[in-house]
Amino acid sequence: MQDQSKESLNWSITAMIAYFVAFLLSFIVIGVILIPLIGLCHLIFCIMGAVASSKGKPFRVPFAIRLIK
Secondary structure (H helix, E strand, C coil), X not given: CHHXXXXXXXXXXXXXXXXXXXXXXXXXXXXXXXXXXXXXXXXXXXXXHHHHHHCCCCCCCCCCCCXXX
């Protein structure tokens, strides 16, 4: 359980970094496209993690930066 909470925190940190970069890129219009895509990925990965965790299986988000070990 602690492993999955660390994974969730790592993904949340990664998503916040991506949102910040997309916000900076929104001044040149690319970020306007990226923000909804990041939101959609965030929603999908959170649902996939919740389903796997409820079944007792470990889940690793493929794009998460592993800051907390």
